[in-house]
Amino acid sequence: MIHPSKKTDPSSPPLLMWTCPTCGRKFHRSKQPHVCDTTTVEDHLRGKDPAVVALFHTFAQAVGDAGPYEYAPIKAQVGFQGHRRIFAGVSLTKRGLEGYLDLPRRVDSSRFRNIAPYTRRLFVHHFVLTSADQLDAEFLGWIQEASQVGQGLPTR
Numbered sequence: 774m775i776h777p778s779k780k781t782d783p784s785s786p787p788l789l790m791w792t793c794p795t796c797g798r799k800f801h802r803s804k805q806p807h808v809c810d811t812t813t814v815e816d817h818l819r820g821k822d823p824a825v826v827a828l829f830h831t832f833a834q835a836v837g838d839a840g841p842y843e844y845a846p847i848k849a850q851v852g853f854q855g856h857r858r859i860f861a862g863v864s865l866t867k868r869g870l871e872g873y874l875d876l877p878r879r880v881d882s883s884r885f886r887n888i889a890p891y892t893r894r895l896f897v898h899h900f901v902l903t904s905a906d907q908l909d910a911e912f913l914g915w916i917q918e919a920s921q922v923g924q925g926l927p928t929r
């Protein structure tokens with residue numbers, strides 16, 4: 774049995790302290806074991822329909838309006854990472870964006886294809902966006918909630 778983090782002060786939430794020198798991802802713990810993934814945002818955009826690329830940038834802009842983020846691209850998708858955790862991700866498809874938002878509550882909307890509990894207080898909401906029109910006030914509100922999850926802020 775190994776207890777490497779016994780001395781961690783439980784009153785101070787972990788920040789993203791360590792950047793893997795190989796893949797550039799940030800972690801709460803130094804030398805966090807993980808699979809290095811050197812996928813870049815450019816890898817995701819390359820060869821895609823310009824309309825879908827534009828939709829991606831519109832989505833990223835909306836996430837940026839909600840709060841600070843850094844891209845956390847992996848092969849499966851481009852993640853959006855706040856100070857505390859990754860809170861959203863999208864991949865570019867032929868028709869648009871397929872992605873998810875981590876929300877602190879279950880939002881029963883037909884706009885989400887699938888909702889799965891991640892923890893008792895965190896639900897992964899899967900969506901498909903095919904047009905920038907769909908980034909309306911309702912959707913931007915969800916992005917705002919997800920961003921707060923990413924920053925580790927209280928969400929209600």
Ligand SMILES: [Zn+2]
Pocket residue numbers: 793794795796797798807808809810
């Ligand atoms: Zn790595």
